[in-house]
Amino acid sequence: VGFSSPRNIGESLPWLQWIVDHYDTLPDVVVFLHGDQTAWHHAEPFDVNFLQTYTPSNVTMLSDKNCVWKADLPSRLQEEMPGLDLIYGAFWSLTFEQAFARFHMANNFICCSESMVTRQAIQRFGKPVYQQLVETMSKHGHWPWGWIMERSWQNLWGAPDPLPDRQIIQHLKQSRSANSFMVLHRSVDTPKHASSVQAVVEASAHCIDPHQHSSYLYSAEILANTYAGDPEIVPVLTELFNQLSGIGLQCLINSESKLEEITELVEDFFGMFERYLRFAPTIVLHAPTLLPTLRLWSVVIFVQQKEAVEAVIAFIESVFSHIAETKKVGRRYMDEHKASIGQMLQPHALQVAPVFVEAVFKLIAGVPTNYVQDSIPSILENIRSAFPQEFATWLEAGLGHLPPSVGSKVELQKFGEQILRGDDTQVYEAIQ
Numbered sequence: 001v002g003f004s005s006p007r008n009i010g011e012s013l014p015w016l017q018w019i020v021d022h023y024d025t026l027p028d029v030v031v032f033l034h035g036d037q038t039a040w041h042h043a044e045p046f047d048v049n050f051l052q053t054y055t056p057s058n059v060t061m062l063s064d065k066n067c068v069w070k071a072d073l074p075s076r077l078q079e080e081m082p083g084l085d086l087i088y089g090a091f092w093s094l095t096f097e098q099a100f101a102r103f104h105m106a107n108n109f110i111c112c113s114e115s116m117v118t119r120q121a122i123q124r125f126g127k128p129v130y131q132q133l134v135e136t137m138s139k140h141g142h143w144p145w146g147w148i149m150e151r152s153w154q155n156l157w158g159a160p161d162p163l164p165d166r167q168i169i170q171h172l173k174q175s176r177s178a179n180s181f182m183v184l185h186r187s188v189d190t191p192k193h194a195s196s197v198q199a200v201v202e203a204s205a206h207c208i209d210p211h212q213h214s215s216y217l218y219s220a221e222i223l224a225n226t227y228a229g230d231p232e233i234v235p236v237l238t239e240l241f242n243q244l245s246g247i248g249l250q251c252l253i254n255s256e257s258k259l260e261e262i263t264e265l266v267e268d269f270f271g272m273f274e275r276y277l278r279f280a281p282t283i284v285l286h287a288p289t290l291l292p293t294l295r296l297w298s299v300v301i302f303v304q305q306k307e308a309v310e311a312v313i314a315f316i317e318s319v320f321s322h323i324a325e326t327k328k329v330g331r332r333y334m335d336e337h338k339a340s341i342g343q344m345l346q347p348h349a350l351q352v353a354p355v356f357v358e359a360v361f362k363l364i365a366g367v368p369t370n371y372v373q374d375s376i377p378s379i380l381e382n383i384r385s386a387f388p389q390e391f392a393t394w395l396e397a398g399l400g401h402l403p404p405s406v407g408s409k410v411e412l413q414k415f416g417e418q419i420l421r422g423d424d425t426q427v428y429e430a431i432q
Helices: 012-025 048-053 081-092 096-102 127-139 145-150 153-158 165-173 178-189 194-204 216-227 234-254 256-261 263-279 281-285 290-295 306-328 336-365 370-386 391-399 409-421 424-431
Strands: 029-032 059-061 115-118
Touching: 012 127, 012 145, 059 153, 081 096, 081 145, 081 153, 081 165, 081 216, 115 153, 127 165, 165 306, 216 234, 216 263, 234 256, 234 263, 234 281, 234 290, 256 263, 263 281, 263 290, 263 306, 281 336, 290 336, 306 336, 306 370, 336 370, 336 391, 370 391, 370 409, 370 424, 391 409, 409 424
Parallel strands: none
Antiparallel strands: 029 115, 059 115
16 A cells, blocks of 8 residues: 555555555454565565564564664654654554654664554554644645654554643644644744744734634643743743633623634643643643633533544643542542642632532433543542542532433432442443
């Protein structure tokens, strides 16, 4: 496959489409080759017996062992960097430069695309992830995907700790037009000064229209990802977040009765909150828009457009998971940084959680979309973990919103017990 692809695409898109087409019937090991016996990155013909019999632990790159990525590689990839940051941001919440250091790629990772990959390595991501990659590549068809993926295949199938599939897909779906993404990337990267980001702030303050698609909220997400650790930029990011969240919040409040008409704004607004909470939590914790945004949960959870409600749920789960970390004090695996953030979020979430739990059960009574219904067990478990003492009272109030047709009083009591004390499977079965 791929012989007719344009040079900038190369094997990247055809190979991913092949994975999608054969995902359910993959062999134990897949060998991805260009089809040539020799090339500049492998001087000798391939050992056919090796290709037929070897089984890698996850992925083995097939170029010559001295064909490795040099330490200065990131500085030479200006045209590829927007796509690389998109891929690495989606799968690991890292820029490419951050991943290059974290995964020790310099003088260690072997170049290019030809490889042997196990079925398990490919299937560590679900088919929808590959389908979304295909869609993203098609949308940005003039990006140099052949080279972008050359820097990504080995990590795609071997690097540790990728994000959950749902978050990967959401991030890829949020990718904007190539031009706006590349202009943003260049404006904040060359040179790296607060004045470059300030220009984005000044422009963005006037550009959120609830009836138009706007890339500024997403641009703010990328800036947080890239510059949250730069003390020179943090004050500017704070101004950016406060301006954008204030404008966006007002638009949402003014349109509460017609959110289905502005789902892109819903998606971008909550996507920005989730990203800033991840990369620049202090900005979110001190934002005047935090509590009003949490109060909107009980309204936006009813949005049916999939990408919008995905962003809403991702932010909700992030908040409650941070708070749940505070309940692990004294345990071996507590994340102290995450718990400190959760401690500051807790009083805000405590104000909105009772009403939000009731909203969730109103949503159940109204027969939500399949995606939302599948997400509700996880939402309730996160709330239960964050507020174990208060959850039973909130749950009782929520159950009161279910119609009699759902079950008898005894059945509802059993249903409640499953949610209150059950494990993941029992909570899922109760909601289904």
